[in-house]
Amino acid sequence: MISRIDLRGRRPSRRELLAVLPRAELDxxxxxxxxxxxxxxxxxxxxxxxxxxxxxxxxxxxxxxxxxxxxxxxxxxxxxxxxxxxxxxxxxxxxxxxxxxxxxxxxxxxxxxxxxxxxxxxxxxxxxxxxxxxxxxxxxxxxxxxxxxxxxxxxxxxxxxxxxxxxxxxxxxxxxxxxxxxxxxxxxxxxxxxxxxxxxxxxxxxxxxxxxxxxxxxxxxxxxxxxxxxxxxxxxxxxxxDAEAGPTEIAILADGTADASHVAADLVSQAEHDPLAAAVLVTPSVELAGAVEAKLVDRSEVTMNRERVVTALRGSQSAIVLVDDLEAGLDVVNAYGAEHLEVQTVDAGAWADRVTSAGAIFVGPWSPVSLGDYMAGSNHVLPTGGCAHFASGLGVHSFVRAVQVIEYDADALAEVADRVVALADAEGLPAHGEAVRARF
Structure with missing residues (x-):
């Protein structure tokens, strides 16, 4: 149903993680x-x-x-x-x-x-x-x-x-x-x-x-x-x-305390969007991984959009990633930069605060991604394809521009006039300095 990537016993570099982690490819x-x-x-x-x-x-x-x-x-x-x-x-x-x-x-x-x-x-x-x-x-x-x-x-x-x-x-x-x-x-x-x-x-x-x-x-x-x-x-x-949006993504950082039913349900909830949707679980718990795999099979059989879900979960963009511990898991999710990241661990809030790359972070078992899709109050138009490393989700900032307004009086300009001229001459742009001298 879903592939496994086993990273236990080694601590890959950021470059190696970017090469091995699953991602939908759009031409x-x-x-x-x-x-x-x-x-x-x-x-x-x-x-x-x-x-x-x-x-x-x-x-x-x-x-x-x-x-x-x-x-x-x-x-x-x-x-x-x-x-x-x-x-x-x-x-x-x-x-x-x-x-x-x-x-x-x-x-x-x-x-x-x-x-x-x-x-x-x-x-x-x-x-x-x-x-x-x-x-x-x-x-x-x-x-x-x-x-x-x-x-x-x-x-x-x-x-x-x-x-x-x-x-x-x-x-x-x-x-x-x-x-x-x-x-x-x-x-x-x-x-x-x-x-x-x-x-x-x-x-x-x-x-x-x-x-x-x-x-x-x-x-x-x-x-x-x-x-x-x-x-x-x-x-x-x-x-x-805003961005070149790609297929939706969910990543879940979870330890052995997570409920496998919750995790599987959340993976399926995003997989039903698109056959190219990405569903990724990162965990140090082999037991949780096995339980989630079984739950995915059960849920996929009964969900309305079964064909779409199965295609997404079986695709190369989806996987369960096994790691040695949550520290290693944190490295993985920060390298992945998911559109949606759930943290279902002990002290989930503390782990979530250490995440540096995610479009939106959903903390604990009662904050599923589907809440953010509709009713959380957050925006669900989020960066995909790893763009969370440098981009934000949609918000007020997407529709405003910063305009700087400069007001100097004569004395204030005179105080820095010689310095402006010095910098202009150093850059080989003497007319810049002359534009200041002309005022005096």
Whole structure:
């Protein structure tokens, strides 16, 4: 069901760990070659290209690229009350956490008459991608939209693939979630063509019912498949992006005190996302490893998405890693840099505080990853593929920029004028110094 990697009896270096640990492989370069013509087509032909590409890839030609306001309102009206209540609580918790993320402006008086201020300024407009492939993701609407709203972004556009069985509209729960969040600019567009529309904007000669098409954005965020990741790579620099999201990952650092049923359930919960999803257990306990293997077999037999789960668990990206002790296990999880890391050990909080690379850390037996997917208040758009070594998950910081404001008076500039000139001359840029001398 799942392979084993036995690291007992040795302490591999970071380089050796990176070579041996399992990881899903995505050929983004190959996908980028396929995606480039799509981006060019949308940039040139706008709405017509969007409809043509939806017909080609989604099997439906949407009447409206932009979802009519009435369709968004209707989706909310028929939303299951239990789902609505759950979404409203998710929104409340996520908004509470993200409201606390807002960075603060500051002012430093570096000398009399010399002041540097830093302001945090939200981007003008963002595009938020919500997948619509193997599952429906209203939770991703919440994670993207709330973070942008709490950052103070004034203009938000949500894109999600058109559904053939919905007459070319996105999933109704996605639309209802947009309504709950006050988002009325939603587009029935998915894949690379959605990224192109957000990056370049879209107009066209085949507007329907006076349809307002999309203005370009400054930042694109949200997870998607390899083609979405490739499209984001190609438009990066023209617009900002959050990350090139890959398949989901869960790693669990556990000792012999962990409940094998909990561990197996959590591994399966992420494996059901995608056949390429990664599920990794790191443990010094051979007994726990064996018990988890048995539980994985049992759970895989009865779970709804059995084929997807089994493929993911049997894949080369998933494994049980045996180590000598938790210190060695800590080395492994820090080298792996999982999107989601659970710590199920004695003194789990203390071990979690020593983790340096993870998108999000879930501490103890009562903090499963699926809680973070929906209701913890944290954001579930997280770095994958080892990007947790240098990148953060989505948050308010993803939608703001630091702008420094410099204010010197004449006396303050005069005090440092000779030093500015000295540095300018040392760098062979005398006009820099002359720009200061000219003021005196």
């Amino acid at each position: 983004v370069e190959h996908a980028a070659a396929a995606v480039a013509p799509i981006l060019a087509q949308v940039r040139a032909d706008g709405a017509r290209a969007l409809r043509d590409l939806s017909e080609r890839f989604d099997g439906v030609r949407p009447q409206h690229v932009r979802v009519p306001a009435a369709a968004i309102e209707d989706a909310l009206a028929v939303l299951d009350p239990r789902v609505r209540a759950a979404l409203e609580e998710t929104i409340r918790r996520v908004r509470q956490v993200h409201g606390a993320q807002r960075p603060q402006d500051f002012t430093v008086d570096v000398a009399p008459g010399a002041r540097v201020r830093q302001r945090w300024v939200p981007v003008r407009r963002v595009g938020l991608y919500v997948p619509g492939g193997l599952a429906v993701y209203p939770s991703s609407v919440v994670m993207n939209v709330v973070a942008a709203q709490e950052a103070g972004v004034g203009s938000l556009a949500v894109v999600s693939p058109p559904q053939k069985e919905r007459d070319g509209l996105p999933d109704p729960v996605v639309l209802a979630t947009c309504a709950l969040l006050g988002v009325d600019e939603v587009y029935a567009v998915g894949g690379a063509q959605a990224v192109a529309m957000l990056a370049y904007g879209a107009a066209g000669s085949d507007e329907v019912d006076g349809e307002t098409l999309c203005e370009p954005v400054d930042v694109i965020t949200g997870p998607g498949n390899v083609y979405v990741a490739a499209a984001k790579r190609l438009v990066r620099g023209f617009v900002g992006i």
